[in-house]
Amino acid sequence: MxxxxxxxxxxxxxxxxxxxxxxxxxxxxxxxxxxxxxxxxxxxxxxxxxxxxxxxxxxxxxxxxxxxxxxxxxxxxxxxxxxxxxxxxxxxxQDKPEILIHNGKIEFKTLAKLGISSEELQEAMREHGVEHYKEIKLAMFEIDGSISIISGNKNLKQTHHKRKIHKTLGDLNN
Incomplete structure (x- = not known):
C-alpha cells in the first residue's frame, strides 16, 4: 500500500x-x-x-x-x-497472576511454565526477607512480571494491596 x-x-x-x-x-x-x-x-x-x-x-x-x-x-x-x-x-x-507457592508448597509446574528458575525464586524470597519456602503463605507472579510474597511470619512487615482473588487460590483464611 x-x-x-x-x-x-x-x-x-x-x-x-x-x-x-x-x-x-x-x-x-x-x-x-x-x-x-x-x-x-x-x-x-x-x-x-x-x-x-x-x-x-x-x-x-x-x-x-x-x-x-x-x-x-x-x-x-x-x-x-x-x-x-x-x-x-x-x-x-494481559497475563493473569500465577501462584508460585501456596501455604509452603511450591508449584513446580507453574515455575516451569513461566520459565522461573529456582535462583530467581530464591532471590525474590531474600528480597522479601524470607529464608525458606515453607515460611511462605503465598508467592505470586504478578502481571507486571514481579514476584510478590506474603509470609506466615507475623513479625515481617508486609504491604497489603487489594487485589482480585485468583480463581485457583480460594480462601486463604483456612
Missing part, C-alpha cells in the same frame, strides 16, 4: 510496529521485562534500532521522528484506555 502523504505513512508505520511489539511481548512473555539483564538490554536496544526505519522509512527529519513518537504515545494511550474498558481485550493481551 503506497500512501502519498509521508506523515500519514509515518503514523501508520508507527502504529503497525506498536501492535507488532504488543503481540511479540504477549507471545514471549513479560518475565523478561521484570528484571533486565545485559542480554535483555542489548535486545531492547537492537529491537528499537531495527524498528526505527520501519516506522519512519526514509524520513530522517526531526519532525518525522517527533511524529513517530507522538503517534506511539497516542496509540498507547488509546490502547490502555481500551484495555481498561474491554474485559475481552484485557484478558486476551
Amino acid at each position: 503506497i500512501i502519498n502523504n509521508p506523515y500519514l505513512d509515518i503514523i501508520i508505520r508507527s502504529i503497525s510496529v506498536y501492535f507488532f511489539m504488543i503481540i511479540a511481548l504477549r507471545i514471549f512473555g513479560k518475565k523478561e521485562l521484570s528484571q533486565l539483564n545485559t542480554a535483555d538490554v542489548i535486545l531492547i536496544l537492537l529491537i528499537s534500532n531495527s524498528v526505527q526505519n520501519a516506522m519512519v522509512g526514509s524520513n530522517t527529519s526531526l519532525f518525522g521522528g517527533i511524529l513517530a513518537a507522538f503517534a506511539l504515545f497516542i496509540i498507547n494511550l488509546i490502547f490502555k484506555r481500551t484495555m481498561l474498558h474491554s474485559k475481552f481485550i484485557m484478558e486476551m493481551l
Whole structure:
C-alpha cells in the first residue's frame, strides 16, 4: 500500500510496529521485562534500532521522528484506555497472576511454565526477607512480571494491596 502523504505513512508505520511489539511481548512473555539483564538490554536496544526505519522509512527529519513518537504515545494511550474498558481485550493481551507457592508448597509446574528458575525464586524470597519456602503463605507472579510474597511470619512487615482473588487460590483464611 503506497500512501502519498509521508506523515500519514509515518503514523501508520508507527502504529503497525506498536501492535507488532504488543503481540511479540504477549507471545514471549513479560518475565523478561521484570528484571533486565545485559542480554535483555542489548535486545531492547537492537529491537528499537531495527524498528526505527520501519516506522519512519526514509524520513530522517526531526519532525518525522517527533511524529513517530507522538503517534506511539497516542496509540498507547488509546490502547490502555481500551484495555481498561474491554474485559475481552484485557484478558486476551494481559497475563493473569500465577501462584508460585501456596501455604509452603511450591508449584513446580507453574515455575516451569513461566520459565522461573529456582535462583530467581530464591532471590525474590531474600528480597522479601524470607529464608525458606515453607515460611511462605503465598508467592505470586504478578502481571507486571514481579514476584510478590506474603509470609506466615507475623513479625515481617508486609504491604497489603487489594487485589482480585485468583480463581485457583480460594480462601486463604483456612
